[in-house]
Amino acid sequence: MRLAIKLAWRNLIGAGLRTWLNVIVLSFSFVIIIWMKGIMTGWDHQAKTDMTNWEIGGGQIWHAEYDPYDPMTLNDAHGPVPEALAQGVESGALMPVLIVQGTIYPEGRMVPVAVRGVDPGQTILQLPAHRLDTVTDAIPALIGTQMAHTTRLKAGDRMILRWRDIHGTFDAREMEIVEIFSCTVPTADAGQIYIPLETLREMTLLNGETTLFTFRNEDTAVTVPEGWTLKTKKELTRQVDELIQTKSAGQSVLFGVLLLLAMLAIFDTQVLSIFRRQKEIGTYIALGYTRGEVVGLFTVEGSMHAVMAAMLATAYGLPFLLWQAKEGWTMPLDTSQFGMAIAQTLYPVYTVGLVISTILIVLMTTAIVSYWPSRRIARMNPTEALRGRLQ
């Protein structure tokens, strides 16, 4: 085997530019596959972290009537804090949120919104709720950058908020934007307005009522009361998993094309080598090599393209991949309109598993592609091969 590697190395170096072209193309595949898979892992990581920090915490308990995709359910989706959860709320392990429908009128435009009542003292989410604890004659409110962009609102702006109380009677008051926060989770930003929980309860005559509870920790053990539904973090982030799975499937096609191009070059090289080195093959057999050993020699030679490509990819790819992990990749499109928790700049995350699996896949594919044309050697007549006759 050692001799085979030595011979393979010499032959590859001896082939000069042909070898280097193959190695360069294959090294591109290495770097691109690792980078793109890293971006996907980074997105998955960022989306789930941001959702945890800005919206879902360690999971949620929803009122049975609550459906985030149907704002019409909001008017019925509330109930008093169940006894089983009261202690969790008291200790700060659970954060109650009341959500009602409302309408704001910035500059005379009618904009339907979901008004979320949150405790200004909450520390479960990164939402700057403490800014709601302020003295103003209007209702203090927080909105996200995306909401501010679509409604053309800025901090300090005032407008009328209209809502209905529990009996369906209209009420309206002036509201002041006390701060605009920046987050990448559209469901926590677009069409959402955050005001103090007790103010919202008072406004809607829903004293002590709640639409959902957010857990501080994922492993909080609670008994889910009747009329409420537990939504684990895994369930709440399922959409991200599904999207990333779909995107990954799309990416696999690209990886396949990249590998196909590289493998085509290696296959050609192998076919050419066997054709041109028939005398050499005959000599090996004459020297006592079995046919299998000669096939192995050529397979090792072909596979060494992948080893050299991995080394070359490390040489120029490693600094690039590290630089990307630090600086991130800023997407040329405005991601706020994607409707998913996606940051404008994605930071790739490379795991050991990702690197090893990529290397193994490329190595194995190269080995198969190298072995495939080498099988012809086994069918060669050694005497004819020694004479260098075409077979």
Next chain:
Amino acid sequence: MRTKRVKLLILAGVLLAGMVQAQDAMVILEKVDRNMSSDNRVMESSMTVHGKRSSRTITSRSWGEGTKKAFTEYLSPASEKGTKMLKLEGQLWIYSPSTDRVIQISGHMLRQPVMGSDLSYEDMMDDRKLSDVYTAKVSGEENVGDRRAWVMELTAKVTDIAYYRQKLWVDQERFIPLKQDLYARGGQLLKRTEMGDVRQVQGRWFPFTVLYKDMLKQGGGTEFKVTTIRFNDKIPDYIFTKAALKQ
């Protein structure tokens, strides 16, 4: 002792005057209700929604019986032609010819605007008499155009009502509301309705134009014009059935 008696008499007088005024206000409101409600009516009308940039007009024919039953068929524009609406005992169904389906508008969907107008389905549905849901008092007199009107303050006496307070200008001679301001519980003016072109039809006064305006929103409001109206006409029973929606 004598001063105390005089004070008590004055207080009783003020209270009595207040009660009489409230009673008078309720009488006015009942007269308004008598003019605006009828056992049944058949009407052709147009509704023009004045948007920020453009306006669009929708014409319709409607049949109504008391406050519980109503049927409307939209006649134009082409996009709305054939759409029908049936209100029966607090329930509302809509038939759309493009989908050939009847759907029930219920719950919170009733709070959506009707065809982009300033009126919600709920506004259309709430045909309860003013005197049934509001207490009233006369707060003054004003001219609305060239008509002398009482200014009335209405406060809800039931809980399930969209507008907690109303201000109503009632024609002193014809007992027709000429203007109506609808307020939120907190006192914010939300909507304004202006009635005009008051004509006498079959012995009762009725406004032939009504302008609804959402006071918080930009735009010219929604103008409702009655083309023809007949009261106490004979309406076939099948009109107020779900089967009539698909006919």
